[in-house]
Structures are given as C-alpha cells and as structure tokens.
Amino acid sequence: MPFSITISKLSKHYKVPEREAGLKASIASLFNRKYKTVRAVDEISFNIEPGEVVGFLGPNGAGKTTTLKMLSGLLQPTSGALQVMGFNPSKRPYEYLRQVTLVMGNRNQLAWDLPALDSFELQRAIYGIPSEQYKKTRDEFIDLLELKDLINKPIRNLSLGERMKMEIVGALLHQPKVLFLDEPTIGLDVTMQRRIRTFVADYNQRYGATVLLTSHYMADVEALCKRVIVIHHGKLLFDGELAGLVEKFSAYKTVGVTVADARADLSRFGNVVAQDGARISLRVPKAEASKVTSKLLSELQVDDLTVEDPPIDEVIDHIFTAESVAG
Amino acid sequence: MRRYIDFYLAAMKISILQDFQYAVAQLFYMIGMLVEPIIYLVVWSTVARQMGGSVGGYTPGTFATYYIVWTLVRNMNIVFTPYGWEWRIKQGQLSMELMRPIHPIHSDVAMLAGMKVVMIAIWLPVAAFLTLFFKPEWNVTWLEILVFFFAIWGAYLIRTMLLSMLGLITFWTTRVSAIFELYFGLELILSGRLVPMSLMPVWVQNLSVYLPFKWTFFFPIETLAGNMSPAELLSGLGMQVVWILLGLLGLNLLWKVALKEYSAVGG
Structure with missing residues (x-):
C-alpha cells in the first residue's frame, strides 16, 4: 500500500535580519543589513501509512508547526521532497485541499457572532459537500461530541472547550482523509481534552484517516499514538513506537517498594523521589535496576515491589533538556 | 460554476446575518462616513454661490446630487484593504483560509458583497434625509439607472483587484503602510472622491482616463448625477471591464509569486 505521507530530506530555512540593540546599530543596519539563516526544519525524512495516528513531538521552536505547514501546502520547502496522498502540497491542487484539514488549537475559523450551524x-x-452527506456527518459529529444544546448559540457565547469542539466539527465535515492537528487540546481542561481525544480516535477508526498530531500534552499522545516522531532543532531525533522512545531515551527506572518498616532509610539504594507511608519510590539508573531490586529484596522486608519506566513527560523532558545542553 | 454560485450565496448569507447583528453599529459607521462628503458639499456649494450660482457647470443642487450618490458609491466600493490583509496574516487567519479549496479572494468578494446588501438598506433612509436637507437636482433616465447598477459593482470589483494586489505585498513584509497611504492619496485626487474630475486641471483629467481610479468613483457617480450620453455610459462600462480584466490578470500573476513568499508568520 502506498504511503499516505512521504517526506524525504525536507528542509525549510529562513533568512532573518540580525542586528545588535541600540540606535547606532539601527542606523548601521539601514546601509549594511546582516542576515542569518535559521534552519527551522533540516533534512528530515519519514513515511506514514494510511490510517496511522502519529505523534509529532518537539519543544517550542523545534520545527513541528513548520513541517505541518509544509505538509498542508502553506509553506514552500527550501529543499527536499514531500507527498501527501500522492499530491505535492506545495502546488495546492483543489483535490488535495478537498481531502485534508489543519486544526490549530489557537485559531478559529467559525464566525464569531453566529451560531456554529x-x-x-x-x-x-x-x-x-452533497446535502445528504453534510446533514448526516454534521448530526453524527454533533451527537458524538454532545453539542446538540449548543449549536444554536453564537460562538462568542461558548466556552473555550465548546468552541474547540465546534471548530473540530467544522474542520472535519468534509471527511478529510488526512488530519494535521496542531495542539488541538491546548488550554482545555482534562475532561474536554479526553472528549476530543476520544473523538479523534473514533474518527480515525471510522474513516481510516491518517492523523499527524502535535501536542504538549503527553496524555494526548499516549491515548492516540502508537508511533511518535521526535524533532528538535529542526532535526529528526526519533521515529518509532512510543514504548521504544522510553526504552531508548530513559536513563532511569522507577522502583516502587512497600516496606514493612516505614522509617527505613532507602537513600542508599537510589534517589528517593516520593514517599507515601510505607510506599517509597526510588529513581535508579536503568543499568542498575535489577541489582537494586535484588538488594532491596535481600536486605529489607519487602511487601510489594514494582519496576516501571518513568512517565513519558519525564522522558520527553529529559530528551529535550539533554539535547539543549548538547546543542 | 455551480460550486461557486453555492459558495457565494452561502458566504453572502453569513455576511448579511453577521452585519444585521450589528445594524446599529453599521448605521453609526455610515453616519461617520457622511462627514467627508458633507464637508465637500458645503464647501463647493458655498464656492458655487460666490461664483454667481455655479462652478465648472455644477450648481449647489448638482453638487448635492453628486455627493449624495457619492455616499452610496463610497459604501459600495468598500473592499478588503491592505490593512485587512496585514491583520489576517498576523492573526493567522489567512493560513486557515488558504487551507480551503477556494481562493480567499472569492471569500472577500462574497463577504463584502453581502455587507453591501445591509449597507444599501441602511443607506436608503440616510439618502432620503440628505435629499430633504440639501435639495439635489435629479434628472435621471432608466438607462442611467441600469448603467449605475452595473457601474457600482464594476467599481467594487476594480477596487477589490487593486487593493488585493496591494494587500499581497504583505506576503513579503507586514509593514507596508507607507505604500498604502501613497495609493490612497493618489486615489483621492485622481478618482473624483475629493472633487468631481471635471473641476480638476485638464492634465489631471487627461491622466485620470488612463488610470483605474476614475472608474471606481467619478464614473459610477456621474452615471446617475451627470448627463452622460448613452455612448459615454457604455464606453465607461467598457473601461471598467478592461480594468477588471487587467486586475484579474495582475492579481493572478502576483498571487502565484506571493504564495511562494508566504511565511505564515501569524500561525
């Protein structure tokens, strides 16, 4: 089966003016303007299968949104090749725009003063959209997102979460085959985030749509994406299963232990990160996890013991911090 | 074609609904816009009286006709300005519009055309009041009314093309107010907005024939307020068609280049 999205050595470089602060530098820049090249996206390559839901991760300024904009045809790449459903997005053909959607969590396209309908x-x-198909899809989405009581209210009178749900309905009415979701749950409370995640998962199942999702909420990524692509400073850092990301980048394991004596000092086994009565969480280097667990079991009276990977947020944070230091 | 008709009807409906939400605000907006033509009207009527009853063939009555029609033409040729382009790029709205399988210009034309329906409804009582107050001299034929109907939409389209082309400069830089102001200055002098073109020096009148501005103000106003022959009326419409086609061509060419420069700075 051909790939839904193919990117090969894709780059986007910007030439941006650069000058020092102050009046003198300001006047000098009128005659001798200096530029520097910012490599927002630098030779990244990946493929996405039809129907896949992929998390696209990276810190602010990593190049995620720039990549999404190139994929959606808003930006022209500096070099490299990309195809979405066999189309070159840069050419913006009608058939292509008809089959994709870009949802940006902080952008609205519904009329502010009018009801969403x-x-x-x-x-x-x-x-x-043919009338019958439109009515069927609209009503189906309204039911799924429980919007029936809100569709006659002007958009300006809705809460942020309600507005976002309406935006998503509007963006998917034409049943796009490829969804570019850029922080779709930004600023929403956890209930609303969950509702939107469920809806996206349901849409993906129902229509077999390909989804490329950026989000700073790891709960979104964990709930929706088996595969993640990590980008930092415009370069691809990782492309694989979410579990593999943790495996590759996590330097620690979290050992949870319930001991008979709650006053026991466990700091010699590892870094104590939490204690709740007799339940203690230790962070230990991954390579030493098995040695530490054996030691715990042999030296203490242990009622319960678990070894877990650290939360995904922590792993991601670790990757970006380490890369920032390295970069 | 059917898709475009469907889109235009839907977009105009949305625009009408939106503008009716703020009908009172629109009324005040129009009243605010009356200040400009009323100042011109009072000044020129005074000059005409002091010159013995007329100036350049215009009497206080025909000046009143000119500037009352001016108010409708001005409202009809309100278009999406370069400042609007700048705003929507900075706000990221243009990115959302570019994701649609329809050119954003269609959206602008349809939305503002819908607004004009509301504006005309609001303009009618305003025009009635101005007529009572300034006593214009009407001498209108059916042909002039028919040509006026097409001429105001022609003016709207020419201005849309011109200001959209200017708006596209914002694809290169989002700080180009100086260029816009230069355009608006030229338009003020060469369009008949400030003063009927026939009162301008001959060389300005000659120059204006070859520029688009006159066909967006003076020509539509004069179709109703002046005494143009049928040949002048039809050749005026012909000039509008020429400028619309040139505008379309220019806009298309510029659009292709501009899209490559678009940096989606606002999102």
Missing part, C-alpha cells in the same frame, strides 16, 4: 453551512458550500 451557520458556519457549518458555509463549510458545506466551500467543500461542495
């Missing part, structure tokens, strides 16, 4: 009608006309 009016804006949905405009989406129908923009995408040339």
